[in-house]
Amino acid sequence: MADIKGPGCITEIFFTTDHVKLSELVLRIYWDNEEVPSVEAPVGMFFANGFDEHKHAVQSAVILALPRNAYSSYWQMPFKSHARITLTHEGTEDISCIAYRVMYQLYKIPEETMYFHVVYNRGMTCFDKPTYTILEGIEGEGCYVGTYLAWNALNSDWYME
Structure with a gap:
């Protein structure tokens, strides 16, 4: 999707597709020629839409999602020498x-x-382990900016209240 020689800052990523299953599309972003991506997530989760066939609108300072598969990210993503984005x-x-x-x-x-x-x-999660850990094993300095959580039932005969 992008191969940028820096230094610089990504200011917007716009994405659209006719593909219904956004969970099958994986976005990866690499900073400064690293081998392991700093961003690796299904497109739907990255744009706060984790329910494939059931799109929903999101309007925030950093994510815009329109229900007909139009998504924008306004996260500021600085890099010192190189940025590479793959899908x-x-x-x-x-x-x-x-x-x-x-x-x-x-x-x-x-x-x-x-x-x-x-x-x-x-x-x-299950009755024996009803908790879910949001962050685990994170090291180093940084600034936590939030969590998008999509909770799906794995059984179509069950509904959540």
């Missing part, structure tokens, strides 16, 4: 349309600037 289709159905735009500005980034990271986890 991988991990499903089996053909996709006829994907469109995107990555907006960025090139400028010097202060040495103490923090990098943007996304942690995606998936787990199950």
